[in-house]
Amino acid sequence: MNRDRFTAMACSVARTSGxxxxxxxxxxxxxLFLGLTRFDELHRDLGVATNVLSDRLDRLMSAGLVERKPxxxxxxxxxxxxxxxxxELYGVVLSLLAWGDRYMAVDGAPMELVHRDCGELTTPLVTCDNCGGELHVDDVEVRPGPGGRHAPGTVVIAELLTGHSGS
Known part of the structure; x- marks a missing residue:
């Protein structure tokens, strides 16, 4: 699949998921978040083909998310x-982990997270950066942003946010 086509969409979710x-x-x-940094460690842990691992690391390096150091x-x-x-993608991975622990881990969570500051087990939450309240789908209003536009991948969303069609 050509993931580069998602970078042209006026949507941060599309660009990031691409x-x-x-x-x-x-x-x-x-x-990488868990501290595995060498190719052989990553390869051994994941059991992925070396060409696939090389491709994913190259993609992460090209995007400026990972650096390779001797x-x-x-x-x-x-x-x-x-x-x-x-x-800064740590929160994204933690959110996936928390959801997976809740809905996919039939034998229990494969690992537990301990907050170093307080020493307690923790479950990641998405919170408001202003008030600290937990964010849920019913608690958030979406408004048009400066980078939003009527374009492939955001046609209907742009219409809903702006109140008019782009045609």
Whole structure:
């Protein structure tokens, strides 16, 4: 599938999912968040074909989400580290993990999260950056933003947000 077509859509969800919306990419990000940084570690953990892993790492590097740094000189071997924009995807991965633990983990959560600041088990939540309240679908109003437009992938949404059709 050509994921590049999603980058032209006037939708942040489309653009982001075009970049990271592949299961292998999300699992690479998960492993990087968990501290696996070497190609051989990622390959061993995921059991993915090396060409697929290379492709996903290259894509993440091209997008500026991951950097490759040498950790050995002879032969040269690299580790992969998240950049600041890459680290900011942590909440996305945590949200998927929390949903999966709730609805897909029939034998219980595969891992538990402990908040280092308080030492307690935690479940990730999406909260308002102003008041700290938890955000749910019924609690959020959506308005047109400056980058929104009537375009492929957002035709009906643009009409709903602006109140008129683009034709």
């Amino acid at each position: 970049l990271i919306g592949d299961p292998w990419t999300l699992l690479v990000l998960r492993d 950790y050995q000189r002879n032969p040269v071997r690299y580790r992969y580290e998240l950049t600041e924009p890459g680290k």
